[in-house]
Amino acid sequence: MSETLTLRQWLLTDEPTSRRHARLASLYKGWLTLRGNTMAMFGLGILVALVLMALFAPFLAPHDPYVQNLGNRLQPLGSPGHPFGTDSLGRDILSRLIYGSRITLYIVTLVALIAPLAGLLVGTVAGYVGGWVDVVLMRITDIFLAFPRLVLALAFVAALGAGIENAVLAISLTAWPPYARMARAETLTIRASDYISAVRLQGASPVRIITRHIWPLCISSLIVRVTLDMAGIILAAAGLGFLGLGAQPPSPEWGAMISEGRRFILDYWWVATMPGLAIFTVSLAFNLLGDGLRDVLDPKEGSQ
Amino acid sequence: MALSENTRERRVRASLAPWLKGVLVALGSVSITMLGLLLITFIIGRVMPIDPVLAIVGERASQTTYDAVYEQLGLDKPLLVQFLYYLWDVLHGDFGMSLLNARPVSEDIKRVFPATLELATLGTLIGVLLGVPLGVIAAVRRGSWIDQIARVVALVGYSMPIFWLGLMGLLIFYGVLGWVGGPGRLDIFYQDIVPTRTGMILIDSAIAGEWGVFRNAFSHIILPATLLGYYSLAYISRMTRSFMLEQMSAEYITTARVKGMSERQVIWGHAFRNIRVQLITVIALSYANLLEGSVLTEIIFSWPGIGSYITTALLSADMNAVLGGTVVVGLIFICLNLFSDLLYRVFDPRSK
Numbered sequence: 212m213s214e215t216l217t218l219r220q221w222l223l224t225d226e227p228t229s230r231r232h233a234r235l236a237s238l239y240k241g242w243l244t245l246r247g248n249t250m251a252m253f254g255l256g257i258l259v260a261l262v263l264m265a266l267f268a269p270f271l272a273p274h275d276p277y278v279q280n281l282g283n284r285l286q287p288l289g290s291p292g293h294p295f296g297t298d299s300l301g302r303d304i305l306s307r308l309i310y311g312s313r314i315t316l317y318i319v320t321l322v323a324l325i326a327p328l329a330g331l332l333v334g335t336v337a338g339y340v341g342g343w344v345d346v347v348l349m350r351i352t353d354i355f356l357a358f359p360r361l362v363l364a365l366a367f368v369a370a371l372g373a374g375i376e377n378a379v380l381a382i383s384l385t386a387w388p389p390y391a392r393m394a395r396a397e398t399l400t401i402r403a404s405d406y407i408s409a410v411r412l413q414g415a416s417p418v419r420i421i422t423r424h425i426w427p428l429c430i431s432s433l434i435v436r437v438t439l440d441m442a443g444i445i446l447a448a449a450g451l452g453f454l455g456l457g458a459q460p461p462s463p464e465w466g467a468m469i470s471e472g473r474r475f476i477l478d479y480w481w482v483a484t485m486p487g488l489a490i491f492t493v494s495l496a497f498n499l500l501g502d503g504l505r506d507v508l509d510p511k512e513g514s515q
Numbered sequence: 516m517a518l519s520e521n522t523r524e525r526r527v528r529a530s531l532a533p534w535l536k537g538v539l540v541a542l543g544s545v546s547i548t549m550l551g552l553l554l555i556t557f558i559i560g561r562v563m564p565i566d567p568v569l570a571i572v573g574e575r576a577s578q579t580t581y582d583a584v585y586e587q588l589g590l591d592k593p594l595l596v597q598f599l600y601y602l603w604d605v606l607h608g609d610f611g612m613s614l615l616n617a618r619p620v621s622e623d624i625k626r627v628f629p630a631t632l633e634l635a636t637l638g639t640l641i642g643v644l645l646g647v648p649l650g651v652i653a654a655v656r657r658g659s660w661i662d663q664i665a666r667v668v669a670l671v672g673y674s675m676p677i678f679w680l681g682l683m684g685l686l687i688f689y690g691v692l693g694w695v696g697g698p699g700r701l702d703i704f705y706q707d708i709v710p711t712r713t714g715m716i717l718i719d720s721a722i723a724g725e726w727g728v729f730r731n732a733f734s735h736i737i738l739p740a741t742l743l744g745y746y747s748l749a750y751i752s753r754m755t756r757s758f759m760l761e762q763m764s765a766e767y768i769t770t771a772r773v774k775g776m777s778e779r780q781v782i783w784g785h786a787f788r789n790i791r792v793q794l795i796t797v798i799a800l801s802y803a804n805l806l807e808g809s810v811l812t813e814i815i816f817s818w819p820g821i822g823s824y825i826t827t828a829l830l831s832a833d834m835n836a837v838l839g840g841t842v843v844v845g846l847i848f849i850c851l852n853l854f855s856d857l858l859y860r861v862f863d864p865r866s867k
Contacts, residue, residue: 351551359803361811362841480690
């Protein structure tokens with residue numbers, strides 16, 4: 212008990228003894244603020260549950276998500292052994308939803324890594340190097356930004372071919388420009404500061420300055436932006452899946468499941484309804500958490 | 516007298532020059548953006564795994580036929596020359612032939628576009644008529660139950676897959692309650708009664724005085740338009756609220772109140788007056804987003820617009836149609852962005 216109390220005191224100190232100490236202390240204070248935000252914690256709870264669900268899918272799912280049983284097709288909600296019913300091929304919808312969480316997390320994680328990193332790279336290089344490099348890179352960014360996102364993703368998938376990886380690529384290709392804009396703006400302010408001049412005078416190379424001294428400072432605003440974008444990424448991925456351009460059958464991707472259930476929506480409504488509720492819950496959770504994080508890291512925006 | 520006239524004119528010109536320059540810069544950057552857009556669609560068309568020649572001549576054509584078409588399409592020329600040809604064609608409204616029905620893509624787009632326009636316009640109207648008052652009230656009564664509802668409405672709008680909400684709408688209002696028409700623009704019984712003038716059935720039937728057709732068309736469009744309107748409302752009400760909050764905390768509002776002005780006049784006559792320009796730019800953006808966002812909605816409601824057109828073409832590997840549709844949507848998107856940008860520059864003195 213006294214151990215945790217001292218840890219808490221150590222974290223809440225006003226006089227950090229090392230850089231790591233200061234960083235942990237500010238993280239802890241941010242966490243305390245976030246914890247006070249009920250809605251954000253609610254979102255975080257859903258997401259933790261989602262990750263656990265994806266990790267332990269084989270143990271949680273009552274049935275194999277791929278096994279068809281035509282004698283048992285389109286069973287209604289609450290039928291014995293199938294709480295969410297079965298689809299047109301007699302597959303258990305609950306099990307497919309549980310396995311589908313893996314695909315959702317896979318897509319979201321990949322896009323959340325690729326798009327911000329690409330944007331960070333383009334933005335910091337443009338901001339730090341300046342001159343015509345800046346003009347050209349930002350012009351390209353603006354072109355992508357001016358493009359309608361879903362239509363661009365559709366065109367990319369058309370060129371690359373349908374499939375999860377290509378959907379990830381297409382979504383990332385349409386998602387990076389805002390990150391590049393943000394990273395460039397931050398780089399411009401950081402570049403002018405004294406400590407960057409000091410490092411440069413010490414002989415640090417531009418690559419070292421960008422990766423070791425500029426990137427770490429851009430990360431926190433990028434994280435907030437990514438969390439707020441996650442919901443959009445999930446909706447875009449589900450949209451592509453719904454159009455038959457993302458995950459291919461028989462994979463239990465939620466958007467594709469809605470598309471399957473759409474054909475008999477008027478008679479067997481639950482087949483399309485359940486995956487839609489899953490998508491809604493997860494993107495709502497990301498939105499709630501994103502709002503909370505923004506309040507912690509950028510109080511000015513959040514109060515509006 | 517003549518001199519003072521002259522100086523006044525010079526003064527006007529001096530105040531005109533900065534925004535004129537801004538407009539020219541905006542126009543220049545837009546043309547570069549459009550060039551970039553065409554470059555991207557050109558590249559997509561070239562890296563595609565589909566052989567455009569085979570798609571035209573078929574698998575069994577002889578080598579000479581193949582070569583002839585290859586040359587006819589200009590595929591033997593350098594890439595830069597091909598791009599210039601492409602640019603030339605697009606600037607003349609030529610997107611090539613659809614591989615599916617062997618008609619010019621531009622004609623197809625001309626035929627399907629009014630359906631999308633009709634849907635997106637009605638959707639934006641719904642979004643503006645409900646979203647703006649909701650945003651204003653939420654800002655004025657900050658923290659009240661109306662503000663909470665506005666918040667939840669927006670949050671749900673940001674989190675709900677549009678195609679799923681459309682399906683649920685169809686299920687409930689068409690399947691269970693039977694309040695609205697089903698998918699499509701008209702019941703079969705009403706089709707081909709009204710001559711096509713604008714391509715927008717509501718307007719065409721009103722011009723022709725066919726009110727039965729009008730009612731039927733309305734019962735079909737109201738559900739998808741409300742759906743799009745909801746997404747537009749979520750965005751517009753949030754933006755209106757934050758613009759209004761910014762104004763309401765300004766000092767001139769306090770002054771107006773101290774002067775004894777009625778609250779109604781303070782809100783609508785002062786604060787709202789000052790957010791009009793910002794609001795119009797937001798509405799233009801949301802309109803552009805609806806034109807694009809209608810892709811999924813059109814599929815759910817079997818609405819024969821540009822979104823359905825692009826998707827159908829995509830699934831049957833009709834690349835000319837896909838790229839043509841993409842270019843048209845992209846150009847409209849860019850033009851609406853330009854429009855809102857110009858509006859901002861011209862009418863908002865703060866942007867100078």
